[in-house]
Amino acid sequence: MHKVEIGNRPLNNSVWVFLAGIAIVAGLGLAWIQGDQGGPKLDSADTIAITKASFLFQFARSNDWPQETKEGNFKIGIHGNRILFDFLVEKYSSQSIGSQMLEMVWYEDAEMTEFTHILYTESEGDDLADLIKSTGNQPVMVVTSVNGALQMPKGAVMNFLIQSSKIRYELDMDNAVLRGLIVGNRILSWAVTR
Amino acid sequence: MGCNTMNIHILNRGMLFLGLTLLISLVAIAQPGSTANLIDEAISFAEDGAYDNALSMIEPHLENEAKHDARAWYVAGYSHKGRYKDSAFLNASTSKKANTERSIAVIQLMTAYELDKNSAFPGGISEMVEEALDYLAKTYMNDAVKGVHGFQMGMDGEVMTYFRAFVKIKNVISPDDDWVREEVELEKNLAKANRILLESIDLNNATSLQNQEALFEKVVSHYLRAIELDGRDYTARYNLAINLYNRGVSELKSIDHTTSMFELMEIQDICVLLFQEALDPMLAAHNMERNRMETLKGLMTIYRALSQNEESEKYKSLLEEAIK
Numbered sequence: 468m469h470k471v472e473i474g475n476r477p478l479n480n481s482v483w484v485f486l487a488g489i490a491i492v493a494g495l496g497l498a499w500i501q502g503d504q505g506g507p508k509l510d511s512a513d514t515i516a517i518t519k520a521s522f523l524f525q526f527a528r529s530n531d532w533p534q535e536t537k538e539g540n541f542k543i544g545i546h547g548n549r550i551l552f553d554f555l556v557e558k559y560s561s562q563s564i565g566s567q568m569l570e571m572v573w574y575e576d577a578e579m580t581e582f583t584h585i586l587y588t589e590s591e592g593d594d595l596a597d598l599i600k601s602t603g604n605q606p607v608m609v610v611t612s613v614n615g616a617l618q619m620p621k622g623a624v625m626n627f628l629i630q631s632s633k634i635r636y637e638l639d640m641d642n643a644v645l646r647g648l649i650v651g652n653r654i655l656s657w658a659v660t661r
Numbered sequence: 662m663g664c665n666t667m668n669i670h671i672l673n674r675g676m677l678f679l680g681l682t683l684l685i686s687l688v689a690i691a692q693p694g695s696t697a698n699l700i701d702e703a704i705s706f707a708e709d710g711a712y713d714n715a716l717s718m719i720e721p722h723l724e725n726e727a728k729h730d731a732r733a734w735y736v737a738g739y740s741h742k743g744r745y746k747d748s749a750f751l752n753a754s755t756s757k758k759a760n761t762e763r764s765i766a767v768i769q770l771m772t773a774y775e776l777d778k779n780s781a782f783p784g785g786i787s788e789m790v791e792e793a794l795d796y797l798a799k800t801y802m803n804d805a806v807k808g809v810h811g812f813q814m815g816m817d818g819e820v821m822t823y824f825r826a827f828v829k830i831k832n833v834i835s836p837d838d839d840w841v842r843e844e845v846e847l848e849k850n851l852a853k854a855n856r857i858l859l860e861s862i863d864l865n866n867a868t869s870l871q872n873q874e875a876l877f878e879k880v881v882s883h884y885l886r887a888i889e890l891d892g893r894d895y896t897a898r899y900n901l902a903i904n905l906y907n908r909g910v911s912e913l914k915s916i917d918h919t920t921s922m923f924e925l926m927e928i929q930d931i932c933v934l935l936f937q938e939a940l941d942p943m944l945a946a947h948n949m950e951r952n953r954m955e956t957l958k959g960l961m962t963i964y965r966a967l968s969q970n971e972e973s974e975k976y977k978s979l980l981e982e983a984i985k
Contacts, residue, residue, distance in 0.1 A: 506896065507856060507903040509959055510910040514932070514966040521916045521925050529922065562918045629968040632933050653922045 516551040518634045519612070519627060520558060523587055526608060526625065527564050529651035532584055533606050541567035544583030546574040546598060547590055577601075585610060595620055606647040610636075618661070624648065628659070635659045696726045696733065703736045712740040712747075723769075731776035735786055735793075738769030742793055745800075755804050755819075763797055767826070770794050771833055791834045798830035805847065812854035814872060817879055820851060845891045849900070852883035856904060880904050888942075895949045899956060902943035906963055909935035936966045954983050 523543055541564035545552040555571045562569045564584075572583050577590055577598040587610045588598050599609055599622035611623040619626045624643045625636050638658040643650050699718060706715035719727065719737050727733035745754075745762035752759060774790045777783060801823045808820035824847050828840045859876040862869045884901035887894055909932040916928055940963050947956040957980040964973035 505853065506900050507907060509903055509955075509962060510907045511962065512910050512914065514910055514913055514936075515968065517910075517913045517916070518929060521913075521920065524918065525922050525925060559918060632937070632967040632969070633929055634968070657922055657926060 513550045513554070515634065516548060516554050519548075519587070520551055520554045522627070522634070522636060523555065523585060523610065524559050524562070526610065526654060527569070527585055529653050530608065531649035531651065533647045536582075536584060536606055537565065537567065539567065540570035541565070542570045542572050542581075542583040542585075544572040544574055544579060544581075544586040546577065546586070546588040548587070549573070551587070574598075579607070582607070584608065588612075591616075591620070596622075599623070604646065608643070608646070608648055628661075630659060637661065696722060696730060700727070700730065700733050700736055703733075703740075707736055707740050707743065710743065712743045715740040716744075729776060731773045731780060731786055731790075734769050734773035734776060735790055738766045738773055738790075739793060741766035741769060742797060745797075749800070754800055755807075755823075763800065764826075767794065767797055767830060770797070771830075774833060794830050794834050798827050798834070801827040801830070809847070809850045809854055812851075812858070814855075814858055814876065817851055817855070817883070820847070841890055845887045845894055845897070848883045848887035848890065849894075849897055852880045852887070852897075852900065852904075855879040855883065877904075877908055884942075893949065895946055895953075898942040898946040898949070899953075899959070902939045902941075902946065902959060902963070905935050905939035905942070906959070906966070909933075909939070909966070933967065936963055939963050940967070952983055954980060957983055 527541060527543060543555060545555065552571055552573050559569055560571060572581065574580065574586075574588075577588070577594040579586055579598065579601040582605060584606070585608045586598070586602060588595060589612050590598055591611075591613055595611065595613075599620075602609060602622075608624045609622060610625040610627070611620045612627040613620050613623075614628045619637055619639050622642065624639055624646065626639075627634055627636050629635070636658060637660060638650065638655065640650065640655075699722060703715040703719040706712070706718065716737060719733055719740075723733060723737060741762050745759050745766055748756060748759035748762055754760075754763075770790050770793050774787065774794065777786050777790065805820050805823040805827065808816055808823060812820075824844065828844070831838055831840060855876045859873055859880065862873050862876070881901065881904065884897050884904070887897035888901070891897070912928050912932050912935070916925060920928070940960075943956060943959045943963055947953070947960060950956065957976050961973050961976040961980055964970075964976065
């Protein structure tokens with residue numbers, strides 16, 4: 468008759484592992500459910516504002532302004548989109564354009580109260596007309612965001628529009644020349660037409 | 662506590678005693694030098710925990726005279742299982758030695774199970790084999806769970822291997838059970854594990870950028886597999902959509918003063934593609950549960966990122982309704 472000694476093996480080497488296995492497998496369903504609790508959170512950043520801010524920085528960097536505007540800071544004025552303004556400040560305010568430090572200016576009303584090299588607005592209609600009028604003939608690159616109209620807003624140099632869900636821009640070269648702006652080759656080459 | 666442990670210990674000993682006594686009684690009529698006698702001696706060694714001796718006695722005969730003997734395969738499998746437990750206790754259940762012992766144990770126990778089922782008197786040792794296989798199956802699942810919890814880059818295959826080994830055994834001993842739900846959850850958890858690593862990566866490192874891409878692909882592929890396995894899984898779709906969308910936003914956020922005009926255009930193309938890819942699973946999730954605020958917000962956000970403002974406004978209104 469055999470002596471059954473196999474059961475005398477240390478508890479932690481057999482039963483322990485076995486029970487631990489059961490416990491883990493039994494709790495598995497709960498563990499998986501808990502796993503899903505920490506799912507990804509939607510990034511609520513304003514992607515349109517980020518994209519437009521990136522374009523405005525490219526416009527500042529790749530175009531040229533008359534010599535008399537090359538003193539003091541290089542200013543980008545924003546009207547009608549606070550998120551875009553805040554993002555520009557956060558991302559680019561420590562940068563320079565040539566020897567000029569970059570400065571963002573926020574316009575509460577549809578009037579350019581101080582000179583800015585670039586003026587971006589989301590206004591349309593009369594508000595836009597008033598704002599453009601306030602720039603006079605100064606070397607201001609007026610950038611608009613009018614997508615629905617048949618043509619570029621009168622007086623704008625650049626206009627953002629949507630093509631195949633992407634933000635693109637159109638350019639009024641005559642207006643740029645009229646304002647004494649020199650449009651860079653890169654900017655020219657990426658401009659779209661309707 | 663001590664009393665319970667002692668009871669389990671006694672129970673364990675009792676079960677093993679019964680099992681092995683049954684086995685011994687089956688070979689009691691063995692003639693000296695016969696296969697049955699060899700099995701009898703191997704059992705003695707296994708009982709003493711002398712697995713090496715048991716295996717050196719029985720394994721040479723598994724391809725010859727004991728080839729069709731379920732008990733011989735069981736003793737061999739049992740001994741490898743014993744060696745696996747020893748190795749797992751000393752090192753880790755996923756160490757090379759432990760893994761090898763476990764794999765051999767499974768193969769031999771499965772052979773024993775099949776032979777017993779097809780023998781003239783089926784069921785003689787089935788219960789013991791099932792118990793041993795069930796134990797090994799659980800160790801595989803245990804390793805899969807541990808793999809997810811301590812996940813490191815590139816461990817996906819290893820974790821899935823453990824899970825598949827678990828399912829393979831379970832399909833033999835419990836053929837009516839279905840493990841698809843568990844596989845779906847495993848895929849989702851692997852996606853999550855990869856995402857957490859992805860979010861922890863230092864973006865200012867070229868190698869990290871490559872890793873980032875690889876991790877993102879894994880996140881997507883695990884969710885796609887979960888959806889493939891269960892077409893009605895809401896969270897897999899929602900999480901896939903969010904990951905795709907967030908990836909696009911992350912690309913946009915990578916734009917800075919060093920980005921060229923060409924790169925800006927290129928990044929925008931990538932982003933729009935990712936946003937469009939995010940739309941399908943988010944719409945599918947929304948169609949499953951139309952009043953979930955998270956999907957309404959997701960659709961509102963994705964459509965806005967795609968400059969489809971009318972659609973974005975539509976879901977914004979639905980979200981406002983749902984909040985009321």
